[in-house]
Amino acid sequence: xxxxxxxxxxxxxxxxxxxxxxxxxxxxxxxxxxxYKQDTGRGPVSLTIMTFSENTKSNGRYTATLDADTKxxxxxxxxxxxxxxxxxxxxxxxxxxxxxxxxxxxxTVIP
Amino acid sequence: NAGVMQNPRHLVRRRGQEARLRCSPMKGHSHVYWYxxxxxxxxxxxxxxxxxxxxxESGMPKERxxxxxxxxxxxxxxxxxxxxxxxxxxxxxSSPQVGTHHYxxxxxxxxxxxxx
Numbered sequence: 001x002x003x004x005x006x007x008x009x010x011x012x013x014x015x016x017x018x019x020x021x022x023x024x025x026x027x028x029x030x031x032x033x034x035x036y037k038q039d040t041g042r043g044p045v046s047l048t049i050m051t052f053s054e055n056t057k058s059n060g061r062y063t064a065t066l067d068a069d070t071k072x073x074x075x076x077x078x079x080x081x082x083x084x085x086x087x088x089x090x091x092x093x094x095x096x097x098x099x100x101x102x103x104x105x106x107x108t109v110i111p
Numbered sequence: 112n113a114g115v116m117q118n119p120r121h122l123v124r125r126r127g128q129e130a131r132l133r134c135s136p137m138k139g140h141s142h143v144y145w146y147x148x149x150x151x152x153x154x155x156x157x158x159x160x161x162x163x164x165x166x167x168e169s170g171m172p173k174e175r176x177x178x179x180x181x182x183x184x185x186x187x188x189x190x191x192x193x194x195x196x197x198x199x200x201x202x203x204x205s206s207p208q209v210g211t212h213h214y215x216x217x218x219x220x221x222x223x224x225x226x227x
Contacts, residue, residue: 004153036218043115043202043218044154089153098167099216101146101153 002027006090006102013109017080021105023073023090034091035064035075038104044089047075080109113138115205115219123225124193132188132222136205143186144216145171145178148200160186193226200224 004025013019025033032051036044048057048064050073056065061078077084087104094100116135124130136143141162146154156170160180171178175193180186190197200223204216 041220043204043220045218046215049215098156098159098169099144101155103151103153 002092002094002100004090004092004100004102006088006105008105009103010106011108013080013107015080015082015109015111018076018078019080019107021075021077021088021090021107023075023102025071025073025090025092025100025102027071027092027094027100029095030068030071030092031095032093033064033066033073034093034099035062035073036089036091038087038089040086047088077107080107082109082111085109115203115217117201117203117219117222119222120220121223121225123227125227126194127192130190130193130197130224130226132190132201132203132224133185134188134203134205134219135185136203137217140205140207140217142206143180144204144206145186145188146202146204148202148221150199154202157188190224193224195226198224198226 007022034049035047038044047059047062050057050066052068063076066073085108087106089104090102092100118133143160145157148154158171158178159167175191177189200221202221203219206214206216
């Protein structure tokens with residue numbers, strides 16, 4: 001069964017600290033893995049997209065890693081800001097344009 | 112360049128009524144995806160359309176749900192005879208031509224459907 005699991009479910013960190021979110025998947029045939037940020041009441045916004053051959057990709061303070069062998073990905077957020085408070089969603093795409101979404105990690109950054 | 116637009120943002124329907132959700136993709140995008148997000152759950156794929164064609168509707172319930180993306184105008188997700196279980200946020204995403212497997216998808220703000 002194609003599944004995407006994220007951990008932790010929720011996380012609270014102090015402003016300025018770093019954090020790492022995890023994503024494990026059992027989706028196949030694997031095509032790409034994406035991380036999205038979803039603010040409350042809004043649609044998801046893409047942070048990174050990685051294909052099979054890429055094992056790290058950065059977007060500002062966000063760095064995603066991918067281990068296609070173990071089917072794991074992580075999203076590392078550096079020097080967190082209050083505006084980073086959101087749900088972070090891991091999405092795995094298969095060939096044929098279908099996507100499988102994790103349920104997200106809810107991040108709260110407190111001052 | 113306006114982003115993906117969805118309307119209405121909030122829709123309340125009584126059980127048995129019809130719900131029509133509209134999605135205008137970004138300018139120049141000819142591919143539209145609809146997703147449903149139930150409370151406390153992740154987004155689930157429903158249907159993928161190109162102009163005038165349904166490419167993949169494997170995620171859409173076979174009864175009461177239909178989608179279209181006409182040559183002119185927005186994409187429409189139609190839910191007939193709504194039930195309480197249809198209450199959810201419905202997101203639309205658009206993308207430019209699909210030539211590679213890592214094309215970008217841009218999401219709209221969603222329509223929150225409440226069935227009373």
